[in-house]
Amino acid sequence: MILDLFFPNRCLGCNRIIEGNLLVCTLCFEQIHFTHHRYFENSYLKEKCKLLFPIEHCFSLMQFEKESLSRKIIHELKYKSREKTGKILAEWTTEKLDFKDEKPDLFVTVPLHSKKLKERGYNQLHVFTETLSEFYKIPFDHHLIKRNHYSKAQALKDKKHRLETENTFSMTTNISGKHILLIDDVFTTGNTLATIAWEILKSGNNKVSVLVMAIDI
Template identity: 75%
Template sequence: MILDILFPNRCIHCSRIIDPELLVCDLCFSQIHFTHYNYFENNPIKEKCSLFFPVENAFALIQFEKEGLSRQIIHDLKYRSREKAGKILADWTAERLDFKDNFPDLLVSVPLHPKKLKKRGYNQLHLFTETLSSFYNIPFDHNLIKRNHYSKAQALKDKKHRLETVNTFSTIKPVTGKHILLIDDVFTTGNTVSSVAWEILNAGDNKVSVLVMAEDV
C-alpha cells in the first residue's frame, strides 16, 4: 500500500496515474490499433503465414506500427522488464479471440536461447501463454521447442540477417497428431514462426495455427 502511494502505477504512454493492474489509461487505450481479425477466416496474418508453411488459422492482436503505442507496449514487455504486460495482452486477446469450440490441443510459444533468457530474466511469451491457457483451458508446453543458436533480436538485425533461421529451432520431445497454436510476439518477416512451424509439422502428423501479439505493418 505504501509503495503504491510512493510509486503509483502510471500509464506507459502519458504517465497518468492508473490502477495497478492496468498498462495504459482509458484515453491512451483508444490509440491502440487492434486488428479485429477473424481467427477462422482469411486475414492478412494468415495470408502471410501461408507463404511459408501450411497454416490452419491465424490471429494477430494489434498492429505493430513504426511509431505508436503498440510498439511501445511490446518494447516495454521485452526490453524494460515489464513482464506483467504479457498478462494484460493476454486479457485483451481473450476478449477478441473466439475459438468457437474448435480449440487447439496445445499452446506452444517461441523459446528464447538460455543465454538470452538468463540475461532478460523471463521469456516475454510465457505469462501471455499461461494466461491464455488458464482462460481457454488449453494446456501449454514451454519445453517442446528449443532454440539452438544465440542471436540478437530480430528488430536489431538487418534484412539479410533476419532471413538466417535455418536450424535455429528443434523439437526436444515427441509430438504427433496435435493441433498446435504457435505463439510469438511480433510477426515481422515470418521467418521465426515459419522455422518453428516446420519443426512441429515435420515432427509428426501435426497441424499448426498461429497467434501473435502484434503484426508488423
C-alpha cells in the same frame, strides 16, 4: 502500498497516474490499433503465413506500427522487465479471440536461448501464454521447441540476418496428430515462426496455427 505512493503506475501513452493493474488509461486505450482479425477468417497475417508454411488459422491482437502505442507496450514487456504486461495482453486477447468448437490441442511458445533467458530474466511469452491457457483450458508447453543458437533480438537485426534461421530450432519431443497453436510476440518477416512450424509439421501428422501479440505492417 508505500511504493505506489512514491512510484505510482503511469499510463504508457500519456503518463497519467493509473491503477496498478492497468497499462494505459481509458483515453489512450482507444488509440491502440487492434487488428480486429478473426481467427477463422482470411487476414493479412494469414496470407503472409501461407507463403511460408501450411497454416490452419491465425490471430494477431494489435498492429505494430512505428512510434505506435502497441510498439511501446511490446517493448515494455520485452525490454523493461514488465512481465505483468503479458497478463494484460492475454486478457485483451480473450475478449477478441474465440476458438468456437475447434480448440487447438496445445499452446507452444517461441523459446529464448538459455543465455538470453538468463540476461532478460524471463521469457516475455510465458505469462501471456499461461494466462490464455487458464482461460481457454488448453495446456501449454514452453519446452517442446529448443532454440539451438544464441542471437540478438530480431528488432536489432537487419533484414538479411532476419532470414538466417536455418537450424535455429529443434523439437525436444516428437509429437503427432496434434493441432499446435504457436505463440510469439511480433510477426515481422515470419521466418522464425516458419522455421518452428516446419519442425512441428515434420514431426508427425500435425496442424499449425499462429497467435501473435502484434503484426508489423
